[in-house]
């Protein structure tokens with residue numbers, strides 16, 4: 097009998113969905129720009145079976161991949177589980193075998209030593225293949241159109257890391273997938289790798305280095321000349337795992353580091369810069385001008401993750417968890433180890449920042465993000481564990497300082513935006529933004545399509561689902577011309 101815990105992680109707005117299926121020609125409202133042909137993939141965690149433990153984390157769920165396929169003004173929907181090794185073992189057993197989030201000591205003996213990954217954090221197309229990603233395990237390869245799973249990859253036997261980031265970037269000049277891994281030699285190790293993978297799927301660069309301390313290295317920055325690693329103290333130890341505590345705990349006593357690795361260099365060329373304790377996770381973009389490196393990230397004064405609590409028992413402080421886009425400047429040639437400049441870029445409180453990805457590694461002008469205003473009314477069931485509600489889409493023009501927002505209303509929440517260029521040749525920021533809008537009162541989701549330069553006007557078109565998708569994490573757009581088999585996939589449509 098399926099019994100899901102009656103906890104914040106599995107009830108109210110985080111109620112499990114567990115649904116696979118197809119909808120051809122979704123119900124639309126407004127206009128879906130007919131020039132958009134391609135796919136928007138996104139992923140959310142959704143436990144296939146009720147978890148082994150009632151205190152399981154929401155993001156320990158199996159990755160359920162959604163595909164919105166845009167074709168000449170119409171949109172189709174497809175959703176399938178990423179069939180990880182874990183998913184297949186549990187499906188064969190008919191129950192959960194893997195235990196707590198990143199704690200193999202809690203697994204059923206029958207699956208000890210197996211890859212624990214859930215592929216639930218990002219869905220990213222590279223070289224015509226869909227990568228379903230979770231940072232504690234290798235990249236899982238899927239077909240971007242059928243969503244069939246091919247399995248984990250080690251890039252032709254050349255990659256020796258046990259893990260692969262959920263936040264790779266694409267170098268707009270070489271087309272290489274630029275990535276990294278942490279805990280690369282095993283759980284809790286300080287070993288990291290920097291990697292570049294060609295469009296043909298060949299590992300063309302691999303540099304091993306050690307982080308100053310083990311922590312959740314969830315994202316990173318890439319510039320034309322440097323890879324940039326932020327070390328923020330969501331840390332862990334074997335003692336925590338043996339005690340059955342959440343894998344990560346936030347340590348306010350440790351400093352933050354920013355590591356610069358020249359992309360053409362080696363581990364001996366890595367330089368670490370230091371900053372007093374703070375919290376940040378996602379990276380909007382990074383770029384460099386000579387030896388000066390700029391790194392844009394939403395920064396909060398203290399821990400933003402209540403599910404990874406303070407290691408010394410301090411209570412979670414929502415006021416200190418408010419994050420604002422911030423630009424860090426460091427100079428690779430500086431003799432000191434301090435940041436050169438820390439500059440708040442906006443008054444908008446937010447997270448999940450994105451850019452026009454064609455401008456990754458370069459000095460970007462535009463950014464989009466989710467903005468939180470907890471003072472506005474909310475009619476949804478249950479509370480957010482963090483107390484922070486993503487209720488606005490936000491836009492920033494870093495050249496003019498113009499910023500704007502769109503409120504999704506008291507019945508809704510909004511998920512990470514993704515920029516879609518009007519065409520491959522369109523200038524930076526000319527196009528659309530897609531974002532899922534979840535009505536948590538009437539229980540349906542719709543994919544909103546916004547004019548990227550006028551998000552404050554609300555969606556120009558909406559593709560409507562007859563049910564609500566569970567809260568998800570990340571998603572990406574892929575142009576039809578980058579999807580082998582696109583024409584055949586349309587069949588007689």
Ligand SMILES: [Fe+2]
Pocket residue numbers: 217262263314315378569570
């Ligand atoms: Fe993320």
